[in-house]
Amino acid sequence: MSGVTEETPAAELERARESGRPVARLPRWERHLGWLYLVLLLGAVAWLAWFPRLANAYNVTLALTVLLVIALATSWNILSGFSGYTSFGHAGFFGIGSYVGALLIFYERTSWIPAVILAGFATALIALVIGYPTLRLRGPYFAITMLGLSELARIVVTAWDSLTLGGQGVYLPILRLEPPVTSGPLIDQLRNVVHNNQNYYAMLLLAVVAIVVSYAVGTSRFGLELLAIRDDELAARAMGIRTTRIKITAFALSSFFPGAAGAIYARHVGLIDPPSVFLVIWSIRAIATSILGGQGTILGPIIGAIVLTLVTEKVWETDPNLYQVFLGGLIVLVVLFIPGGILALLQDRGWLPRTRRI
Amino acid sequence: MAADGAQAQSVQTQSAAAPPANGAPLLELRDVDASYGKVQILHAASLAIHPGEVVSIIGPNGAGKSTVLKAVMGILRPTTGQILFDGQSITGLRPDQIVRRGIGYVPQGRIVFRDMTVAENLEMGAFTIADKGRVRPLMDRVFTVFPRLGERRTQRAGTMSGGEQQMLAMGRVLMSEPRVVLMDEPSLGLAPRFIELVFEKIGELKEAGMTLLLVEQNAAKSLSISDRGYVLELGRNRFTGSGPDLLADDRVRRLYLGG
Numbered sequence: 325m326s327g328v329t330e331e332t333p334a335a336e337l338e339r340a341r342e343s344g345r346p347v348a349r350l351p352r353w354e355r356h357l358g359w360l361y362l363v364l365l366l367g368a369v370a371w372l373a374w375f376p377r378l379a380n381a382y383n384v385t386l387a388l389t390v391l392l393v394i395a396l397a398t399s400w401n402i403l404s405g406f407s408g409y410t411s412f413g414h415a416g417f418f419g420i421g422s423y424v425g426a427l428l429i430f431y432e433r434t435s436w437i438p439a440v441i442l443a444g445f446a447t448a449l450i451a452l453v454i455g456y457p458t459l460r461l462r463g464p465y466f467a468i469t470m471l472g473l474s475e476l477a478r479i480v481v482t483a484w485d486s487l488t489l490g491g492q493g494v495y496l497p498i499l500r501l502e503p504p505v506t507s508g509p510l511i512d513q514l515r516n517v518v519h520n521n522q523n524y525y526a527m528l529l530l531a532v533v534a535i536v537v538s539y540a541v542g543t544s545r546f547g548l549e550l551l552a553i554r555d556d557e558l559a560a561r562a563m564g565i566r567t568t569r570i571k572i573t574a575f576a577l578s579s580f581f582p583g584a585a586g587a588i589y590a591r592h593v594g595l596i597d598p599p600s601v602f603l604v605i606w607s608i609r610a611i612a613t614s615i616l617g618g619q620g621t622i623l624g625p626i627i628g629a630i631v632l633t634l635v636t637e638k639v640w641e642t643d644p645n646l647y648q649v650f651l652g653g654l655i656v657l658v659v660l661f662i663p664g665g666i667l668a669l670l671q672d673r674g675w676l677p678r679t680r681r682i
Numbered sequence: 683m684a685a686d687g688a689q690a691q692s693v694q695t696q697s698a699a700a701p702p703a704n705g706a707p708l709l710e711l712r713d714v715d716a717s718y719g720k721v722q723i724l725h726a727a728s729l730a731i732h733p734g735e736v737v738s739i740i741g742p743n744g745a746g747k748s749t750v751l752k753a754v755m756g757i758l759r760p761t762t763g764q765i766l767f768d769g770q771s772i773t774g775l776r777p778d779q780i781v782r783r784g785i786g787y788v789p790q791g792r793i794v795f796r797d798m799t800v801a802e803n804l805e806m807g808a809f810t811i812a813d814k815g816r817v818r819p820l821m822d823r824v825f826t827v828f829p830r831l832g833e834r835r836t837q838r839a840g841t842m843s844g845g846e847q848q849m850l851a852m853g854r855v856l857m858s859e860p861r862v863v864l865m866d867e868p869s870l871g872l873a874p875r876f877i878e879l880v881f882e883k884i885g886e887l888k889e890a891g892m893t894l895l896l897v898e899q900n901a902a903k904s905l906s907i908s909d910r911g912y913v914l915e916l917g918r919n920r921f922t923g924s925g926p927d928l929l930a931d932d933r934v935r936r937l938y939l940g941g
Contacts, residue, residue, distance in 0.1 A: 350836060548798070552806050555795040561757060562789055564781030564810040564858065620797070678799075678838060 350677050357681040376521040388524045390633045391531040397613035397625035398534040399581030402541055403574040405619040408554030410467045412607045416474030417447040417582035419602035425587020426494045426596055440587040447583025448576045455572040478602035493597030523592040534581045542622040612655050618667030621682055708733045709862050714763030716753045723749045724917045736894045740901040741914035747897040751864045755787045756780045782810045786860030790867045792848040796840030800831050803839050807857030824853040845876030862893040869900050902939050905929045
């Protein structure tokens, strides 16, 4: 028997030790990331809350756009990033939400805050209904179906003009601004700035809620279930995961935010019509942002939203035509060279740990 | 023909049902038909696994071996026939309900959750365990069976070798404390030394009293560690018998074991 080595588990293990392949160890501070995030989030919110006092109207609108894209991308990521079911439905939800919100205000059924919340719940409800048949479709079939349903929603809203005013669009009452209060008690100054920038603060709150929900999902068992579906749906079922139910829940959760964001957006721009809110670019923005930052992560969509929105704004300022070329080119480059996005790049370099808290 | 006759007592063609070991079977398929769309794969497939047994299903490609496992797991719904677990019908139940009853499933192709760590994969395996306090001891037990997994608990599963991933898939199924484990082609596509290791581990699980149903291309190897085997052909039972008897049977050897 000389020359014959026995394969025992112990020998295997010994070889693994000797080969010294890297076994990732999480840094100690990883455990405290939740607290770090809380501090960062509170700091960012405090700064952003004060921001309208420091900035001009243009920059406040730019910040509102960043917050809007954070809400869109973060919520898109809840379904599509974690579970791998790429959805082109965000444009549809955004459009439906903006119409539900705008019409509730237009027909004076509710004041604007309940209108925004109802718009979110309306889109979540719609997602619940269409998720059941569509989430059985895999990969590109689901993506294409959602693209088609978004378009269908646009056509329905356009055609149903007795309710939606069709192609002429919905005008919303213009917000009456107060003269700025820059002296006196701080609370009066704050109330004044909040009143004059209602939509900005609403979007800030929505983005914060989206981030908190995304963190809760990403670090929970529910998030692990979604990741399992992304990695292998059959294996996930073999583990006893009720995949259909999980996917529909994520879909409904994910679609609340574009709905509510659409309603705030409608109020912000003051006029919406079907071509402007059911624009496929809303889906593409959410997707491109998540891909750039890092799909299936918590921070990725946030980082992507800040980077992509600010950079594209700069390019747009320089040359409005070049901007689309730039956006398209950037997506191609990211997908080709850093398919995991900015976060994966940092993780590959070892600058960030591989953990679901990132 | 003389040789066939000699074997005929122990290896039966499937016209006569084969009553194997004593007692009630833990898992039983009775005349199960199953189809993918309009293509019928299983034609009255029947088999039984008793507690503590290792049973192999062998047969050529397209015989419906994997389909049997998918039908048991509720991934594919049988069109007719009955599947019984512990004397109760589980026909038509959802996969999660079947896992909760105590049936573990290792899908083909060493499917692990690639982006998750080894420890997270094992946690997913314990998905149906309600008492989360049990997860830790269960994981420790898996690490004693598969020491390599313990070494690599924070490594991403997708970065491990094929053999290690198969070990993980096998360890993961144990996390749900199954009463019977179905394994689909556990040795498929592995390096020879890992094939040895896989069968060694299956042997260890058997020693520990685990009930196992194996589907294997590697028929000779699989039968040699099995108490009994079933040979499927085009979705029908063809032969059945004890592992050694099937291995020794000329017809089975000629058709499925390569001489």
